[in-house]
Amino acid sequence: MFAFVFVVTLFRSIRIVPNKTALIVERLGKYSRTLEAGFHILLPFFDRVRYKQTLKEQAIDVPAQDCFTGDNVQVRVDGVLYLQVMDAKKASYGIRDYLTATVLLAQTTMRSAVGLLELDATFEAREKINATVVKAVDEASDPWGVKVTRYEIQNIKVSDSIMDAMEVQMKAEREKRAEIARSIGEMETKINLSKAAYEEAVNLSEGQRQRMINEAEGEANEIVAVARATAEGIRKVAAAINAKGGEEAANLRVSEDWVSAVGGIAKSGSKVMLSADLTDLRDMIGKASTMIREK
Structure with a gap:
């Protein structure tokens, strides 16, 4: 019988701890050590597993509660809190129930x-509210060995009357x-139309100005x-006169022009006064020749 009790006690002293799990061992009622994942053997009759903590991240539902906003409107808010045990010893001895x-x-x-x-x-401001809750709860839960990772608001509900007013x-x-x-x-349409009219007027005036410039340059x-x-014609005439026989050709040309001009002066019903003596053609040709030589 004693042997059977010994074997059973020895068998119960063997502990295989799963991953992401921690066991708090007490020896004679006092904290002894923390068992992490792996194979462990306890001291029979002296060691006892007092607490078992999960090291996984946990999602905890935060029940809906009534809140009043800054403008005294009642809303009902609920959410989800995510936390993780970082220190199994503090989570076991720092507070009785860290979840609650x-x-x-x-x-x-x-x-x-x-x-x-x-x-x-x-x-x-959901993100702002979430950050405020995470910061405050994480600071308060640090002595408990708990790390608050995030908080998410699920619903924000208001009364039907407030909802109708918000819709309006x-x-x-x-x-x-x-x-x-x-x-x-x-306004933008009118501005665009006025800009288009201005650009059109500027283009028209610019075109007119360019046309006048082109005409002036052409003239x-x-x-x-x-x-x-x-000038080129005068130079060529002067060169021709100075050439051999040029003076006689010039006199002949002047004589022809003189005769043609005199023939067209006197017309029926007109009176003409001339200072030259038309009977002395030789004198007139001589004067013309003198003028040509002076030129």
Whole structure:
């Protein structure tokens, strides 16, 4: 019988600890050591496994609770808290039930965070509220050997009357934004039309100015070309006169022009006064020749 009890006691002294699990061993009622994953043997009759802690990350449901926002609107908020035991000894001896304590602390922090915000901001500041809860609970749970990794708000519920009022407000806000968008579109259309008219006027004036410049340059080039041609013609006439027989040819040309001009002076019904003696053709040709030589 004694041998059977000894064998059973020895068998119960063997402990195989799974992964991500920690066992707290007490010897004669006092903390002895922490058993991590692996094979372990306890001292029979003296060692006892007092606590068993999981080292995995745990998701804890935070029950819904009523909160009041900064503008005194009642909302009902619930969420999920994620935590992990980092020190099995502290989690066993630091507090009696770290799960319940963590949930209660998360609810208290949630009420405080929501109370600082107005109703509209509460829906928009989920990330801010989550960060506030995580920071506060993590700092408070550090002596318990617990690490709070994150907190997520699941639902934010309000009464039906508040929901109807919010829907009316959102509808008015959407209509306001639509009206502003329409007015901005009309303003931009008018601005674009005025810019187009301005650009058109500038282009027309620029075209007219360029046309006038081109016409002026054309007329100037024409005058210069005529002057150059005239000068070239005069130079060629002078060269021809100075050549052999040029003077006699010039006298003949002058005589022909003189006769042609005199023939067209006197017309029927007209009176003409001349200072020259038309009967002395030789004298007139001589004067013309003298003028040509002087040129």
